[in-house]
Amino acid sequence: MSTLLTYISVNDGKIKRSSLEVLSRCNELAEENGLSSAALVVSDNPSEVTDELKKFGPTIIYTIQNPVFKNHLNTPLLKALSAAVDHVNPRLVAFASTEGSKDILGALAASKSAAAVPDVSEFDLTDNGVKGKRPVMASKIISSVEASGSPVMISVRSGSYDVAEKAGDSKVEAIDFSFSDADLKITLKEIISASSDRVDLSEAEVVIAAGRGVKDEEGRKLISELASVLNAGIGASRALTEAGAYDPSLQIGQTGKVVSPQLYIGVGISGAIQHVAGMANSKVIVAINKDPDAPIFDIADYGIVGDLYKVLPPFIDELKKVKSN
Numbered sequence: 278m279s280t281l282l283t284y285i286s287v288n289d290g291k292i293k294r295s296s297l298e299v300l301s302r303c304n305e306l307a308e309e310n311g312l313s314s315a316a317l318v319v320s321d322n323p324s325e326v327t328d329e330l331k332k333f334g335p336t337i338i339y340t341i342q343n344p345v346f347k348n349h350l351n352t353p354l355l356k357a358l359s360a361a362v363d364h365v366n367p368r369l370v371a372f373a374s375t376e377g378s379k380d381i382l383g384a385l386a387a388s389k390s391a392a393a394v395p396d397v398s399e400f401d402l403t404d405n406g407v408k409g410k411r412p413v414m415a416s417k418i419i420s421s422v423e424a425s426g427s428p429v430m431i432s433v434r435s436g437s438y439d440v441a442e443k444a445g446d447s448k449v450e451a452i453d454f455s456f457s458d459a460d461l462k463i464t465l466k467e468i469i470s471a472s473s474d475r476v477d478l479s480e481a482e483v484v485i486a487a488g489r490g491v492k493d494e495e496g497r498k499l500i501s502e503l504a505s506v507l508n509a510g511i512g513a514s515r516a517l518t519e520a521g522a523y524d525p526s527l528q529i530g531q532t533g534k535v536v537s538p539q540l541y542i543g544v545g546i547s548g549a550i551q552h553v554a555g556m557a558n559s560k561v562i563v564a565i566n567k568d569p570d571a572p573i574f575d576i577a578d579y580g581i582v583g584d585l586y587k588v589l590p591p592f593i594d595e596l597k598k599v600k601s602n
């Protein structure tokens with residue numbers, strides 16, 4: 278039976294939600310087409326995630342274990358993925374579209390003489406390959422893409438599919454892999470992370486995004502308070518990252534991060550196309566803006582027209598009351 282193989286990204290011992298979204302879609306396609314849906318974990322310690330992964334019902338969880346996978350390094354990861362493709366012989370290898378998968382998707386496809394279909398927002402199987410939709414030009418255009426052959430390598434934008442648990446009796450199978458440090462041409466010296474206690478924006482269930490309307494320390498304090506009540510990640514428009522009010526790593530948009538939370542609240546953000554490119558996949562969009570004609574209201578599910586300095590304090594108080602009940 279041919280296999281749809283989902284690569285599971287693991288960060289700090291946790292499975293990335295976006296990988297589970299891709300696995301859930303592959304489970305669905307496997308069921309519809311009488312195929313097998315398998316998962317692949319490449320890690321220094323795959324056993325720390327296999328029990329969690331079983332809740333999502335892949336037929337087989339393939340693991341590749343080596344200390345070199347403690348951090349993301351392209352050379353050993355490519356070698357491991359290549360070994361997995363040889364071992365499993367899948368018709369599809371699916372990744373969540375992350376910085377890491379962007380690094381290796383093309384190289385893996387080239388090494389296997391396979392087609393690569395990056396960054397789709399939906400995909401389906403065809404008789405001899407895959408077809409999908411891919412937002413391009415800051416999501417102004419949705420292009421239709423199709424690739425044939427086996428395997429096809431695909432990466433999927435986060436937020437494109439829901440995560441669905443699935444009962445099953447997943448088998449765990451280790452794939453033989455060896456790697457010599459002598460093959461490591463690039464080594465990792467240091468990881469500089471912006472802040473360890475911050476909620477990871479690309480995985481956050483709730484995102485509060487601050488725009489130019491947030492003018493000063495008082496405004497940023499309100500944003501932090503709102504984020505803390507909702508346990509949300511904080512993002513910003515380019516207007517504020519360029520002004521130095523927020524770290525550049527928090528920029529959402531075409532030249533920043535793509536977020537796909539259950540709830541996005543844009544505060545004092547106009548909704549420029551370049552910003553929308555990074556948050557349009559959010560499930561529920563709330564906008565707070567004093568200009569009733571701000572373009573963000575065109576895509577918002579809920580809008581509050583008003584001055585954020587007057588709107589946010591009672592809004593935060595109400596949320597606190599709701600949460601304490």
Ligand SMILES: Cc1cc2nc3c(=O)[nH]c(=O)nc-3n(C[C@H](O)[C@H](O)[C@H](O)COP(=O)(O)OP(=O)(O)OC[C@H]3O[C@@H](n4cnc5c(N)ncnc54)[C@H](O)[C@@H]3O)c2cc1C
Nearest residue numbers: 488489490514515516530531532533545547552567568585
């Ligand atoms: C090549 C390129 C790439 C870009 N990439 C990105 C990107 O990745 N991400 C990004 O965000 N931008 C990006 N931009 C910039 C983008 O075009 C916009 O300039 C930017 O998103 C605007 O940010 P903003 O909405 O915060 O500011 P503005 O457009 O100035 O909007 C501020 C909003 O705040 C409202 N406001 C003001 N005061 C208050 C108040 N007291 N209460 C409530 N509302 C208030 C105003 O009504 C207004 O709608 C890019 C631009 C280019 C050319």
